[in-house]
Amino acid sequence: MNFRNLFSLCYVLIILCYIQIMIVKEISDKELSTFINSLYPDEMSVFVMAGGRFRGALFHGTRFVNQMRAQHNLGILETQVLGQACLSGALLLPTMKGREYVIFRYDTNGPAAGFSVEADSKGTVRGYLLQDPIPIDKPLENWDLSQFFGEGTLTISRLPEGSKEFQTGTVEIKHKNIAKDLAWYFQQSEQTHTAFTTSIMMDKLGRVIGAGGMFLQKMPFEGGKSNSSVKNDDEFASMSDEELVAKVEHAFSACPSLGQWFSEGGDADDIIYGLFREFKPSVALRRDVRFDCPCSKEKFLSHVKALSQSELEDIKKNGPDPLEIVCHNCSSVYNISVSELGL
Numbered sequence: 001m002n003f004r005n006l007f008s009l010c011y012v013l014i015i016l017c018y019i020q021i022m023i024v025k026e027i028s029d030k031e032l033s034t035f036i037n038s039l040y041p042d043e044m045s046v047f048v049m050a051g052g053r054f055r056g057a058l059f060h061g062t063r064f065v066n067q068m069r070a071q072h073n074l075g076i077l078e079t080q081v082l083g084q085a086c087l088s089g090a091l092l093l094p095t096m097k098g099r100e101y102v103i104f105r106y107d108t109n110g111p112a113a114g115f116s117v118e119a120d121s122k123g124t125v126r127g128y129l130l131q132d133p134i135p136i137d138k139p140l141e142n143w144d145l146s147q148f149f150g151e152g153t154l155t156i157s158r159l160p161e162g163s164k165e166f167q168t169g170t171v172e173i174k175h176k177n178i179a180k181d182l183a184w185y186f187q188q189s190e191q192t193h194t195a196f197t198t199s200i201m202m203d204k205l206g207r208v209i210g211a212g213g214m215f216l217q218k219m220p221f222e223g224g225k226s227n228s229s230v231k232n233d234d235e236f237a238s239m240s241d242e243e244l245v246a247k248v249e250h251a252f253s254a255c256p257s258l259g260q261w262f263s264e265g266g267d268a269d270d271i272i273y274g275l276f277r278e279f280k281p282s283v284a285l286r287r288d289v290r291f292d293c294p295c296s297k298e299k300f301l302s303h304v305k306a307l308s309q310s311e312l313e314d315i316k317k318n319g320p321d322p323l324e325i326v327c328h329n330c331s332s333v334y335n336i337s338v339s340e341l342g343l
Contacts, residue, residue: 022126022293023332025070032207036062038265039210044123044289045268046094049281051236054248056216056281057094058258058268059289061087064125065200065211067291071330075133076206081112081145082129084178087198087213089117089125090289094215096121098161105157106181108173110150111135118329124292126329146176154181156189179213186217193218193245195252201259210263214271216252218245236279251276293330300325300334305341316343 027033044059065083068074074082089104096102100121106114112134117127134148152173157166169189175181179196186194194217201210218241236244255275272281304323305312315323315338322335 021296022071022327022330023334024067025073025331027066027070029207032066032209035209036066039262040265040267042289043268044090044093044287045272045283046285046287047272047281047283049276049279050239050244050248051280053219053236053244054216054279055094055219056214056272056276057091058214058272059087059090059212060258060262060268061090061211061213061289062208062262064090064289064291065208068127069208071291071332072128072132073331074129076202077134077136077140077148078129078132079202079208080143080200081134081148081178082115082127083200083208083211084145084198084213085115085117086125086127086291087200087211088178088182088196089119089127091196091198091213091215092119092156093121093123093287093289095217096158100161101159103155103157103166104182105155106149106152106173106178107155108149108152108176110148110152110176112145112148114149114152116328120294123287123289124294125289126291126293128328128331145178149173149176154185156185195249197252197255197258199257199259201257201263210259210261212258212262212268214252214255214258216248218248248276248279251279291330293327293332295327295330295332295334297334297336301336301340304336312341312343315341 039062040060042060042063044057046057048055065079065087068083068086069079072082085106092102092104098121102119104117108114111131113131115127115129117125119125153170154173155168155170157168159166169185171185171188173181174184179198182196183194186192196213196215198213199211200208203209255271261271272283322337325334325336
């Protein structure tokens with residue numbers, strides 16, 4: 001197959017549809033499966049507080065990260081990097097409007113190179129590493145991932161409902177920390193006070209036994225009114241932005257390791273109503289979030305068939321037969337025979 005064929009097929013791999021039929025890979029470790037099934041279910045709790053002047057989301061994603069790892073058959077370091085990236089991608093869901101689709105990308109010149117994560121407003125997230133496996137020259141001593149990221153950029157591309165063009169924003173990586181750089185993006189691109197934290201807990205065997213993330217964002221507030229539908233409490237309406245942000249940041253900084261919290265059977269509500277009790281939080285929505293991909297054999301088949309006649313003839317003559325197409329986002333493998341192409 002010539003280079004042009006290969007390029008065309010690579011393009012096919014990134015075409016998305018909205019039929020959720022990813023080839024789901026089972027978590028083979030039965031002991032791990034039994035343990036995570038004893039925990040609270042994965043769930044995202046979306047909440048508001050401080051009289052509607054802040055919104056947030058807390059995501060328990062232990063099964064989510066384990067499914068991601070199973071799909072890509074990732075090592076320990078790779079699971080930490082892509083796991084925290086996908087948890088961050090999931091936390092972008094509350095920022096979406098209508099049927100929106102988002103690509104969150106990290107490109108660096110470090111050993112980890114970066115990642116691409118996609119999420120849609122239906123609550124599905126998927127993604128892949130730009131470098132797998134990540135090269136290391138000595139055993140890991142801690143989970144400080146900054147040593148694997150170099151200089152680079154963070155990009156978020158949004159495809160709003162009904163639009164055919166992405167709205168894209170890019171910032172230079174500042175912290176070499178996925179969650180902190182995502183908050184930096186919102187500060188620079190949208191001038192919005194935002195905070196993210198993610199955490200993945202592993203046991204002595206390197207198995208993911210707890211994972212979660214949290215998002216907080218200050219809502220627009222002018223003249224004693226916010227754009228939230230929640231009625232402002234007089235106590236918070238009288239506070240200046242600076243005073244309220246400082247108090248919320250202080251509470252956020254006291255958040256325990258969410259990976260450890262969920263691994264020990266912790267409940268999301270205990271974090272929300274305990275950590276932020278002085279801000280009178282209220283959970284407005286609970287939603288399912290899954291590591292899932294919209295790829296399908298039928299979709300890939302239709303796009304291969306759409307190749308030019310000369311390219312199809314080249315496939316028929318030179319093979320391979322079958323074509324093996326691997327989805328970048330979930331590692332699902334689809335075999336398409338020449339006969340299925342009608343050649």
